[in-house]
Amino acid sequence: MxxxxxxxxxxxxxxxxxxxxxxxxDLFSVSIACSTPDEAVTARRDALAFLTDADSVWAESRRTQCLLADHDPDVIRSRVVAILNGGRLNDDAHGYRLAGVEMARELWTKERERQRTYYAKAREKVKVRRETRWAESLRVQDRRIKDQRIAEKRASEPDMWRGLDRSIATHSELVDDLAAYLDIEL
Incomplete structure (x- = not known):
């Protein structure tokens, strides 16, 4: 065949x-041809990422290889994920007995938990940043509303000291302004 x-x-x-x-x-066999056990673990993790990632460099590489091999990359991914989630694996795929399904499922479970933890922490960081920005924007908005209300209040009330806030050049101008305010003739 x-x-x-x-x-x-x-x-x-x-x-x-x-x-x-x-x-x-590499993902589903019991032993992987590597020189050290650490390399075997890395090869298994790389194979898991290559076959299951939805959007990453590994996913792009899988898409490229699948298109060259004339296979649908989404079908390949969905079949592998189905096996990792408990589906049945053909016992004799490509002439090899792939008996490492349980190891692959354990790695899949750990990887999903690691990703959940990572995304939960990332969401918490984003939430804190958004709340900080939101609180700051509320403070700015509150300050703007307060300044606007103060300006409206000043504009609506008669200001008895209006005109006195200008800089007065001489002592006689100050006396004249005070006399005008007190309604006194000098």
Whole structure:
């Protein structure tokens, strides 16, 4: 069956299919061909991100490989996510027995929890910033309303000291202004 699919395939298609198959193997197999256990964990996490991320560099890479391999990237992602969420995996995919499904599901669960925690913290930070900005805008708006009310009040009330706020050049001008205010003739 694999030969029928690859007989008329271009080399680029074959390479892209090999990349997708290797990601599936890295995610769902028990052992991964790596030199250290840390590299195996990294390869499994990279495969998980490559196959499941909705929007990231990994998702873009999956889209590219799927399009080269003539597969729908959303279908590939949804099938992998369905398996990670408890769906059944074909026991003999690409000639390998993929028995690491439980390890992949555990990694998937940890990754989703890590993302939930990250997004909860990010939402809290955004909420605090918005509340701070909102409080500051309210203070500015309150100050503006208060200044407007003071200006309206000053304009509506007769100002007995109107004219005295100008700078007076001489002592005699000050005496004349006070006399005019007190209604005294000098």
């Amino acid at each position: 694999i030969l029928d699919q690859t007989r008329h395939a271009l080399p680029e298609q074959l390479l892209a299919r090999a990349v997708l198959a290797q990601a599936v193997i």
